[in-house]
Amino acid sequence: MKIFGKMLIILAGSVILGAMLLFFTFSLPNGAIRKNAENAGYVFAIESGYPYMDGKISKGLDNHTDAMMILNAFFEEEGATDMQRAMGIWRPSYNEHGCDIQLQLYLAGEEGYTGISYARYWHGYLIFLKPLMMMVDYLSFRDINRIIQGSLILAISILLWKKLSILYVIPFLSTIFFMRPDAVSFSMFYSSVYYVALFSTIGIILFHARLSKGNNYFYFFFIVGIITSYLDLLTYPVITLGIPLCIWLCFEKTYPCCKKIKHIVINSIGWGIGYAGMWIGKWVIGSLLLRENIIAIAWEAVRFRTSTSVETGGDKISRWNAIVRNFSVGFEDIPILVIMVIILLVLLVGLLRIKRDLKEFVRQSVPILLVGLIPIVWYIVLGNHSYVHSWFAYRTLSISVFAVMLIMTISPSTEE
Numbered sequence: 001m002k003i004f005g006k007m008l009i010i011l012a013g014s015v016i017l018g019a020m021l022l023f024f025t026f027s028l029p030n031g032a033i034r035k036n037a038e039n040a041g042y043v044f045a046i047e048s049g050y051p052y053m054d055g056k057i058s059k060g061l062d063n064h065t066d067a068m069m070i071l072n073a074f075f076e077e078e079g080a081t082d083m084q085r086a087m088g089i090w091r092p093s094y095n096e097h098g099c100d101i102q103l104q105l106y107l108a109g110e111e112g113y114t115g116i117s118y119a120r121y122w123h124g125y126l127i128f129l130k131p132l133m134m135m136v137d138y139l140s141f142r143d144i145n146r147i148i149q150g151s152l153i154l155a156i157s158i159l160l161w162k163k164l165s166i167l168y169v170i171p172f173l174s175t176i177f178f179m180r181p182d183a184v185s186f187s188m189f190y191s192s193v194y195y196v197a198l199f200s201t202i203g204i205i206l207f208h209a210r211l212s213k214g215n216n217y218f219y220f221f222f223i224v225g226i227i228t229s230y231l232d233l234l235t236y237p238v239i240t241l242g243i244p245l246c247i248w249l250c251f252e253k254t255y256p257c258c259k260k261i262k263h264i265v266i267n268s269i270g271w272g273i274g275y276a277g278m279w280i281g282k283w284v285i286g287s288l289l290l291r292e293n294i295i296a297i298a299w300e301a302v303r304f305r306t307s308t309s310v311e312t313g314g315d316k317i318s319r320w321n322a323i324v325r326n327f328s329v330g331f332e333d334i335p336i337l338v339i340m341v342i343i344l345l346v347l348l349v350g351l352l353r354i355k356r357d358l359k360e361f362v363r364q365s366v367p368i369l370l371v372g373l374i375p376i377v378w379y380i381v382l383g384n385h386s387y388v389h390s391w392f393a394y395r396t397l398s399i400s401v402f403a404v405m406l407i408m409t410i411s412p413s414t415e416e
Contacts, residue, residue: 003215007222007277010222011278011281014223014226015278015282015285018124018230018281019083019086019087021124021127022087022123022124022126022127023082023086025086026083026085026086027082028130029134030074032133032134032135033073033130033133034107036134036135036136036137037073037138039138040066040067040070040103041103041104041107043063044063044066044100044103044104045100045104047061049062049063049067050062053180053182053183056180058183058333058391059180060391060392061183062190063100064098064099065099065187065233066188067103068091068099069123069125069129069189070103070133070138071099071103071106072089072090072118072126073126073129073133074133075091075092075106075115077090077117078115083289084289084290087119087285088117088290089118089119089123090118091115091116091118092105092114094113117290119286119297120282120286120297121232121282122230122231122279122282123233124231125188125192129188132144141188145185145186145191146182149185149191149194149195149198150181150185152195152199152202155202156172156201156202157169157172157173159202160250164250164251167408168250168406168409170405170408171246171402171405171406172402175243175401178330178397179194179395180395189233189235189392190392190395192232192233193228193235193240194239195231196228196231196240197243200240200243201243203220204220204247204251217248217263217267218267219270221244221267221268221270221274222270222271223274224241224244224274225240225241225272226274226275226277226278227240228271228275229274229277229278229279229282234305235393236393238378238396239396239398239399240271241271241272242371242374242375242398245268245371246368246371246406249367249371257363257364257366260367261366261367261370264367264370264371279298283295283298283299304384305382305384305385306382306383306384306385308384309384310388317383317384317387318383319380319383321387322379322380322387323379325387325390326375326379326390326396326397327394327397328390329390329391329394330394330397346405346407361410364410365407365410369404371399371403372400372402372403372404373400374399374400375397375400376400378396379393379396
């Protein structure tokens with residue numbers, strides 16, 4: 001009960017804080033944002049809504065959603081207060097045009113739009129995007145994104161080397177490479193959970209000893225789930241659980257197998273409660289402040305995204321199709337022979353490091369591979385979303401890549 005009470009306090013505080021941050025953000029003037037948004041309009045006119053970097057689906061950009069995020073940042077729904085705008089998140093809509101075209105039309109002063117709301121998400125990214133776009137344009141954002149993300153990856157690599165071993169840097173960088181960081185840095189839409197995963201990783205590396213005391217890790221993952229829900233628009237959010245769990249396993253080599261599994265399950269539950277609880281909090285507070293049934297609208301979206309329908313009332317797909325499609329996109333430019341060689345090399349290195357003690361190898365591998373199964377569970381649950389958006393949802397598989405590569409770091413344990 002004590003833990004449950006703390007969770008309620010943290011969650012309630014997060015909902016109130018999240019709403020207030022958005023309120024203050026929407027009280028900022030929009031003139032400079034609109035001016036800097038013009039640069040994005042030029043970029044999207046050249047690149048289109050869904051361009052592929054290097055002609056690869058796995059490097060596809062989502063300019064459509066980036067344009068929507070920009071419109072959300074400066075569009076002012078007539079008659080709405082700042083708090084209503086912060087909860088409703090309106091943007092102009094021109095019939096069936098994609099958001100990249102809608103941004104261009106709106107900036108050109110085109111009439112005939114309708115203000116539509118996207119209230120089922122928090123859109124917490126706006127607390128960073130609006131102030132940033134008051135100072136820089138879209139292309140500058142991409143440059144800043146590359147510098148910050150690159151610096152964080154370098155910092156994590158150095159920390160892993162110093163705190164553990166250079167051997168741990170290889171799985172981490174392989175995971176980052178799999179996520180196609182060049183495409184991530186070019187897209188605001190992809191970046192939110194990417195940042196949460198990177199900062200969470202740094203947090204574990206720097207404060208593992210403190211987090212290991214009591215229930216601190218449970219609360220840590222609970223809060224990470226809350227932050228993920230606040231910032232994300234349902235991209236590949238579970239990486240903020242899976243990648244930090246992999247990092248945690250790197251520090252817990254001597255934990256008994258059963259104890260590792262127990263903590264994986266408990267921390268995953270904490271993350272899930274935080275993620276779902278914060279999301280539901282938006283539905284509740286949005287419904288109260290907007291006097292609309294956001295809960296019903298959001299729940300219908302959840303039902304659809306967890307279904308096996310490609311479109312409402314349309315063709316059906318299987319959850320297996322969703323899994324296969326994500327693997328196909330994620331490994332599209334990696335030859336199957338290379339994949340097999342890497343897997344065999346990982347297994348060989350793991351076996352050699354434990355001096356061919358198969359029992360020991362299995363005991364240490366099971367918790368790692370359990371974390372590696374998180375993407376499969378995610379794809380099964382979110383069948384529609386995983387299938388339809390496989391061109392970016394495949395990044396969830398980075399957890400599996402990290403887990404498999406970590407087998408190379410297995411060494412003899414002191415457990416009984």
